Amino acid sequence: xxxxxxxxxxxxxxxxxxxxxxxxxxxxxxxxxxxxxxxxxxxxxxxxxxxxxxxxxxxxxxxxxxxxxxxxxxxxxxxxxxxxxxxxxxxxxx
Amino acid sequence: xxxxxxxxxxxxxxxxxxxxxxxxxxxxxxxxxxxxxxxxxxxxxxxxxxxxxxxxxxxxxxxxxxxxxxxxxxxxxxxxxxxxxxxxxxxxxxxxxxxxxxxxxxxxxxxxxxxxxxxxxxxxxxxxxxxxxxxxxxxxxxxxxxxxxxxxxxxxxxxxxxxxxxxxxxxxxxxxxxxxxxxxxxxxxxxxxxxxxxxxxxxxxxxxxxxxxxxxxxxxxxxxxxxxxxxxxxxxxxxxxxxxxxxxxxxxxxxxxxxxxxxxxxxxxxxxxxxxxxxxxxxxxxxxxxxxxxxxxxxxxxxxxxx
Numbered sequence: 425x426x427x428x429x430x431x432x433x434x435x436x437x438x439x440x441x442x443x444x445x446x447x448x449x450x451x452x453x454x455x456x457x458x459x460x461x462x463x464x465x466x467x468x469x470x471x472x473x474x475x476x477x478x479x480x481x482x483x484x485x486x487x488x489x490x491x492x493x494x495x496x497x498x499x500x501x502x503x504x505x506x507x508x509x510x511x512x513x514x515x516x517x518x
Numbered sequence: 519x520x521x522x523x524x525x526x527x528x529x530x531x532x533x534x535x536x537x538x539x540x541x542x543x544x545x546x547x548x549x550x551x552x553x554x555x556x557x558x559x560x561x562x563x564x565x566x567x568x569x570x571x572x573x574x575x576x577x578x579x580x581x582x583x584x585x586x587x588x589x590x591x592x593x594x595x596x597x598x599x600x601x602x603x604x605x606x607x608x609x610x611x612x613x614x615x616x617x618x619x620x621x622x623x624x625x626x627x628x629x630x631x632x633x634x635x636x637x638x639x640x641x642x643x644x645x646x647x648x649x650x651x652x653x654x655x656x657x658x659x660x661x662x663x664x665x666x667x668x669x670x671x672x673x674x675x676x677x678x679x680x681x682x683x684x685x686x687x688x689x690x691x692x693x694x695x696x697x698x699x700x701x702x703x704x705x706x707x708x709x710x711x712x713x714x715x716x717x718x719x720x721x722x723x724x725x726x727x728x729x730x731x732x733x734x735x736x737x738x739x740x741x742x743x744x745x746x747x748x749x750x751x752x753x754x755x756x757x758x759x760x761x762x763x764x765x766x767x768x769x770x771x772x773x774x775x776x777x778x779x780x781x782x783x784x785x786x787x788x789x790x791x792x793x794x795x796x797x798x799x800x801x802x803x804x805x806x807x808x809x810x811x812x813x814x815x816x817x818x819x820x821x822x823x824x825x
Contacts, residue, residue: 452550466792472753473782473789474549481564493568494579498788 432512437461439487440508446482451475461505466498476501483507489514519587520798521808523815524684524719524745524776526592527577527614527625528569531604537596538562540691541781548749568784574617576785578624583787585794588808589779591618592655592684592719593630599660600693607631611645619650623810628653628684632660633668642672646679652813656685659694664703673711682715682815683707684743688723701728708740715739715815720746720778726765733768741806741815742769745776748783748793755796762800771817774806 440461447456447470456470465471471479479501480491491514500510530538542561546553551561571577581589593614595607603610611629618627629645631638633656645651654676658664664685676683685707687699701722708716721742722728729736744762751757766773775797777783783790798805805818 473748473784473786473792474545474753476786476789477564477568477784478549493786494583496786496788498791501788 436505436508436512439511440504442486443479443483443504443507443511446486447471447475447479450482451478456504459504461508462503465501465503465507471501479507483511487511487515519581519585520775520794520805521587522581522589522745522777522779523717523741523774523806523808524592524743525577525589525779526594526781527571527574527617528780529572530566530570532610532614533594534596534600534603536600536693537594537603537691540693541565544691565784568786569780571780571785574621574625577779578621580779580783580785580787580790581624584783584790586775586777586790588624588626588810589777590626590628590653590684590808592628594655594657595630595632595635596657596660596694598632598634607635608641611641611651612649615645615649615651626652626808626813628655628682630655630657631672632657632662633666633672634660634662638668638672639675642675643679646676646681651681653682653684656683658685658698658703659690659696660698661695663698664700664707669707670710673707673714677711677714680714681813682717683711684717684719686719688720688725701725702732705729705732705736705740708737712737712739715741717741717743717774717815719743720776721765721773723747723750726761730764730768736769741772741774743774743776743806744797745778746782748777748789759796759800762797763802766801766804771804771819772806773801773804774815775801 444456447453453470459468484490501507542558543553546557546561593611597607615627618625629642629651631641673683685704687701687704690696704718747758803820806815807818809816
């Protein structure tokens, strides 16, 4: 069990780091480099409304899935970990 | 729930192609992205997925999730300036107003017409009398002024029907001009129709200090909305809240919540809910509501919508 969990955690962290790189480089929000994977993306000033749209578009293009827009809530973008978890969950069949 | 005094519905057939492309250029520019044929086409595709709502259902669902009660829906007529949309101005008004009329009061339609159209007055009259329009939207970003006789004529029609008038003020997209969308002209317009309610759309964006500086000249029938302020001050929430609080101090009970949806919230409850919460805190217990009984704005004092 723990072996599978470790693998899942590693994938989640890998996705989170890709998201971090996108937010820092493409969105120019370099502050993301200094927050932890669990820090609040809004509270830390890393994301704003257009940032959400950009990150969403990036995720869909990079990981080949479509967000259920009605299901995207505050918690989805609350941290890199939560966002990566959504991506991992949406793409778990691949 | 708080009322949104400035929103829209979006479907490509209601907006000229030139406007759609300008909207995308504006979006890319705000993000500091390269603007070229490819990026415009790609962004238009992804924005359309978020923005389109041809029957109002998506909008109302977003409002429900974001804690928004009633939304005043503005109809925009850019046809004279930018070339006609796929739908005629009559179709745009009748279709959008019909959607609003079927929304059980959640969406309240404001008709929109360029006063330069030869049939502008007749169209406003028909929209208010027959199609369920409750107000008039002006967008003085073409080659006409708010004090132009043709504009005064359509405002007269609205005033005769007791319908409020909301005008876009301040910055706009690159193919339109903000030259005539000035707070000073709007103040003068409101003074000429003292029995009619007027709403300064977006508070003029960055021009809002004009109203504070010249507060003595602002008549009591002039109200304000903060739709589109989501990205003012680079999206800095503290600066936005401070500015709203300043306006509220000078014009207590006359500063309304607004979104300019879906253009800043992208029909996403997450984004609209955050903006709603910020404005609710900033207005300090004096809210502006849409009164369904007489189709007017009114102030509600002391209520907390989301304790």
